[in-house]
Amino acid sequence: MQKQMKPLLLLAVMLCSVFAKGQTLDDGLMMPKKYFCTGFLYTYSQWDKYWEGTLKRDNQNIGTFSSHNIMYVGNYGITDKLNVIAMAPYISNQSNKGTLTGLQGVQDLTIGGKYRLVRKQIGENRLSVFGVATVSTPLSNYTIDLLPMSIGLGSTNLSARGIINFRLKQGWYVNFSPAYTYRGNVALDRNHYFTDGVAYYTNQVRMFDQFSYNVNIGLIKQGLQTELNFYQQNTLGGGDIRRQDMPFVSNRMNASTIGLLVMYYLPAPKYLAFRFSTSYVIDGRNVGQSFSVMGGLLYTIHFTKPTSTVNEN
Amino acid sequence: MRTNKIIIIAALIALPFACKDIDSGEKLSPLQPVNQDAGAGSWSPIVLSNYNSQVTVAVPAATNSQTYLDELASIKDAQSKLTSDQRNTIAYWSVGGVLRWNQILRKLVAQFNLAPAPRDDGSYVFPDAENPFADPQFPFANPPYAARAYSYVSVAQFDALKAAWFYKYQFNRPAPYNVDPTIKALVPTSDLPAYPSEDAVLSGVTAEMLKLLFPTAVEEITKLAADQRNAALWSGKASPSDIAAGLALGKAVAGIITAPGTGRFRTDGMGNAIGTPQLWKSLEDNTVAKGEIPWKSLESPARPPMLPNFGKVRAWNMSAAQIVAERPVAPPYTSSEEMQTQLREVKSFANNASREQLAIVHKWADGGGTYTPPGHWNDIAAEYVANARWSEVRMARAFALLNMALHDAAVGCWETKYFYFNPRPSQLDPSIKVKTGLPNFPSYTSGHSTFSGAAAAVLSFLFPANSQQFNDFAREASLSRLYGALHYRVDCEMGLAHGTKIGSYTIGFAIADGAN
Incomplete structure (x- = not known):
């Protein structure tokens, strides 16, 4: 089985010219028991405008900021009602103008449990409710003090999410998923900073929690999933980037993002799925106006069947 | 299954109770001088x-x-x-x-x-x-x-x-x-x-x-x-x-x-420190006339140089002639092999600095939006001054001595920077990318190094028992600019020595001010 996996993973990495945004913790889909879905997702995103506080601007010393993200994803069905999901990205950030160095490295590990609380047939339609709990924490000691180049914010997060999914018989679905993220404080490599009007004499930085939600509307039919979505992220505190200042790790980072997702389960081999998505930040605060494209291959293994089943593919 | 539910519910309940507020203040105790002077x-x-x-x-x-x-x-x-x-x-x-x-x-x-x-x-x-x-x-x-x-x-x-x-x-x-x-x-x-x-x-x-x-x-x-x-x-x-x-x-x-x-x-001359477009042009022309590559702003759009006449602002414990007399000797010619060697070293740090070195860069960066390197040295001094149990007037003396030396370091360093008008590493080799904001003024000598040399000298005079600590800080602050690919080694070493020398003028004042 291991031997069979390798070429596919390689293919997934090589397909880096296709793109999107990995969202598997906030949709209405579950892996059946003893199914393991795994793969790599590649995301390219860029922006040349950002919000300095609420002021939208460009910056000729950044030009176009770009980010490459290769993320490992694994999703295992412990039971039909409980999935465990793990994600870990490698990120490389750079800009095409100015003198500031780009940064790269392995970012945070996210591990989540997704549990189906309700599954109710309403006529020919189906309502499902899920609860998701995730924890994420840095896998490497990357610097958080050189935004926007830093590959992450360095905080260890706990997140609780609800998902309400309503699916029509014809395959149409609508999905609503609110989430609250507790963000642990972070430490800088310096003992002084100034943010939100206050001078601090410590290396500890208070990270405010986040509230986010997403709404997804789509159709799943004959192995093809197509979806339009909207993501809203609000940070529940934190200072703005001041005029002509650098961003800071605890800034109030808000974003409203619209996106499109296409997922296609290839007819042969039947355990292979192709995922594509794209998104665009339509409004924000202390964030870049990112345009992202993501593509990836996901491969599903069924552990209860004999190895020969996989080999058939 | 029940266990999983319990974990999820427990996590949900625990979230709002987690306390994350942090203290913003320095740890200072009420004033209790041993001697009122x-x-x-x-x-x-x-x-x-x-x-x-x-x-x-x-x-x-x-x-x-x-x-x-x-x-x-x-x-x-x-x-x-x-x-x-x-x-x-x-x-x-x-x-x-x-x-x-x-x-x-x-x-x-x-x-x-x-x-x-x-x-x-x-x-x-x-x-x-x-x-x-x-x-x-x-x-x-x-x-x-x-x-x-x-x-x-x-x-x-x-x-x-x-x-x-x-x-x-x-x-x-x-x-x-x-x-x-x-x-x-x-x-x-x-x-x-x-x-x-x-x-x-x-x-x-x-x-x-x-x-x-x-x-x-x-x-x-x-x-x-x-x-x-x-x-x-x-x-x-x-x-x-x-x-x-x-x-x-x-x-x-x-x-x-x-x-x-x-x-x-x-x-004191601060009113003229910004200079004029004619002055900025003449700095460039004079450097070209010497056969050297002049500094240019690497910001976009190009920003006028920061306070080119600050080197003519009146110092506290040095005369204008002493400021000129203590100016470090010229850096290596921009076209020299020595400069290429210096540049290669900067590039190696730009490409290969360790995580520990990056932490040092950010510890001492003190760039835009911060209290600056002089502020950092005040921050360091405050801890020692607070613990010394001195009278208010002696505390004021400590900050006056420190800050006179830091001001004189700024004057001496800026006089040097605009006398030589030397380009930054990233100008001579645009492939060199920096690890914190690149300041908009000439390279030679390093301001961080000059400030740190002067501050460490004065603090060592005030707190002799901690001299080693101050000198270690100064050396680390100085090298942070090399690790960050902002400065050549020569900028850092000459700046540090220059700062120490500048500090000695303030110490000369302090020895004779009647407070010892």
Whole structure:
């Protein structure tokens, strides 16, 4: 089985010219028991405008900021009602103008449990409710003090999410998923900073929690999933980037993002799925106006069947 | 299954209870000097020349006079109805005005240390002291501006406190809590004479200086100064007339330093530090004429060089001739093999600096939006000053010495930078990317190194037992600029040595000022 996996993973990495945004913790889909879905997702995103506080601007010393993200994803069905999901990205950030160095490295590990609380047939339609709990924490000691180049914010997060999914018989679905993220404080490599009007004499930085939600509307039919979505992220505190200042790790980072997702389960081999998505930040605060494209291959293994089943593919 | 549910529910319940608030303040204890330095009224003045003739303080009312007894009654009345806010104000100022104002000053520098944003047409407008609320706001508290600001505030406080000590021990009027045992001492007691009040002196002199340096923060400054005077009264430390005399004395000292047309603050050359487009062009032309590659701004749009005439601003303990005489020798020619070697080393750090080296870069970066390298050295000094259990006037001396040396380091370093007008590593090799913001002024010598050399020298003089620590800090701060690919090694080494030399001039003053 291991031997069979390798070429596919390689293919997934090589397909880096296709793109999107990995969202598997906030949709209405579950892996059946003893199914393991795994793969790599590649995301390219860029922006040349950002919000300095609420002021939208460009910056000729950044030009176009770009980010490459290769993320490992694994999703295992412990039971039909409980999935465990793990994600870990490698990120490389750079800009095409100015003198500031780009940064790269392995970012945070996210591990989540997704549990189906309700599954109710309403006529020919189906309502499902899920609860998701995730924890994420840095896998490497990357610097958080050189935004926007830093590959992450360095905080260890706990997140609780609800998902309400309503699916029509014809395959149409609508999905609503609110989430609250507790963000642990972070430490800088310096003992002084100034943010939100206050001078601090410590290396500890208070990270405010986040509230986010997403709404997804789509159709799943004959192995093809197509979806339009909207993501809203609000940070529940934190200072703005001041005029002509650098961003800071605890800034109030808000974003409203619209996106499109296409997922296609290839007819042969039947355990292979192709995922594509794209998104665009339509409004924000202390964030870049990112345009992202993501593509990836996901491969599903069924552990209860004999190895020969996989080999058939 | 049930277990999983319980875990999820427990996590949900635990979230809101997790407490993440962090303390913003330095850990400072209430002022409790071992020695009040009764003789400080005879220590050498810096800007003033004679405490007796230049500033006058009227003879106070006797402690048994009705006027004074009425004052004591007003303190008792205030103490009988103190709110928790007022008690917090007392606690805030109980660490001593010198330390507290130094901390406030660092905050103001960080708040105002932002470069003007470019206009849509690619031009830059300079902050205007005459129109401070306009965009860009005044000031841009960059390192030279900050060094000068720290020095003026510290020197003005030091001179004002020496004058206060002169009168305190002339009149010897005790603090209210020592006159009347029914007045509570809400701060640690001392036998320091209360007239004129040192807290009021500091509130007056500091607020006047800060209002000129950070005019748009006037409301905050005025409130803090009033708080400090109130705290002195509410705590039983000073009577209304102690405070009134102190406030007048503090303002008078600031008035001498900032007198329009004649005060040192107005005539030290800062007004010309920005220079003119003709000057900026001539710096470039002169460098080309020497056969060298001139510095150019790597910002886009190109930004005028930062304060090219700051090297001509008056120093505290060095003459203009001494500033020139101590200028480091020329860096290697930009076309030389030696410079290529230096450049290769920078590039190797740009590409291969370790995580530990990156941490050092950010520890000492002190760039835009921070209190600057001079502020960092004040931050370091504050800890040692706070632990020394010195009198307020000796604390003021420590910051005055440190900040005179830091200002002189800024003058000496800027004189050097614009004399040689040497390009940054990223200019000679655009593939070199930096690990923190690249400052918009010439490379040779490193400002961080010069500041650090001067500060470590003065702090080693003040706290000899900790000399090794200060020198280690200085070396690390200096090398951080090489690790960050902002400077060549020669900039750092020459800057550090230059700073040490500059610091020795202030130490020369300190040895002879009568305080040792």
